[in-house]
Amino acid sequence: MGRSTPIEPLNRPLADGVVAVRSRRASDLPAIEAASHDPETLRWLDDTPMEPADRGTSLSRVEEAWRTGRAAPLVVADATTDEPVGIINLQFRDDAVATVAYSVFPAHRGRGIAPRAVQLLAGWALDGLGLTQLLLEAAEDNTASVRVAEKCGFERIASRVEPRAEGPHTMLVFACTKG
Numbered sequence: 431m432g433r434s435t436p437i438e439p440l441n442r443p444l445a446d447g448v449v450a451v452r453s454r455r456a457s458d459l460p461a462i463e464a465a466s467h468d469p470e471t472l473r474w475l476d477d478t479p480m481e482p483a484d485r486g487t488s489l490s491r492v493e494e495a496w497r498t499g500r501a502a503p504l505v506v507a508d509a510t511t512d513e514p515v516g517i518i519n520l521q522f523r524d525d526a527v528a529t530v531a532y533s534v535f536p537a538h539r540g541r542g543i544a545p546r547a548v549q550l551l552a553g554w555a556l557d558g559l560g561l562t563q564l565l566l567e568a569a570e571d572n573t574a575s576v577r578v579a580e581k582c583g584f585e586r587i588a589s590r591v592e593p594r595a596e597g598p599h600t601m602l603v604f605a606c607t608k609g
């Protein structure tokens with residue numbers, strides 16, 4: 431899993447006047463850490479909650495993900511204030527395909543931030559990085575995330591049932607393909 435070459439750092443934010451998608455900074459870490467304990471985020475994402483002790487290594491792990499071509503972890507920020515309002519991440523399968531994953535911090539949900547961020551990231555991935563397909567996976571009962579996929583024009587291409595402690599879980603796979 432991953433790209434055969436490293437990814438060029440994102441030197442300038444991707445922005446649409448409302449939302450910016452940019453590199454992560456040390457000053458973002460307290461907000462990222464607080465949101466990582468949000469029950470909705472824990473319910474739908476596999477990420478381990480972040481503790482204060484993780485702050486020291488967090489940015490070096492981000493840098494390692496970019497350098498090795500494994501992933502591009504980014505922040506979603508308010509385009510006016512630069513305040514972090516969420517996180518978004520591209521996980522590369524290979525040189526052509528990546529999966530997008532995202533979370534908007536609880537206080538900022540319901541304002542169309544995730545669809546804007548996904549569209550900015552999709553433009554960069556497909557036009558800038560030359561990927562041919564972006565995948566987005568959401569649990570069938572994660573209505574908010576399924577709506578994000580639909581509002582961004584992703585098409586449902588597959589589903590799979592995953593075993594979970596609380597019972598089988600259906601994951602929907604959406605795709606946005608260049609061309």
Ligand SMILES: CC(C)(COP(=O)(O)OP(=O)(O)OC[C@H]1O[C@@H](n2cnc3c(N)ncnc32)[C@H](O)[C@@H]1OP(=O)(O)O)[C@@H](O)C(=O)NCCC(=O)NCCS
Nearest residue numbers: 470471474532533534539540541542543544568574575577
């Ligand atoms: C999924 C998520 C990223 C959506 O981000 P967002 O910026 O709130 O997205 P939108 O504002 O476009 O809202 C999407 C849907 O969320 C629901 N919603 C609306 N207001 C909401 C609120 N205050 N809180 C939660 N969900 C809300 C609606 O179903 C909305 O769809 P609609 O526009 O058709 O009404 C966000 O809810 C989140 O971070 N959830 C927890 C983590 C997660 O599930 N990540 C995705 C894993 S695949």
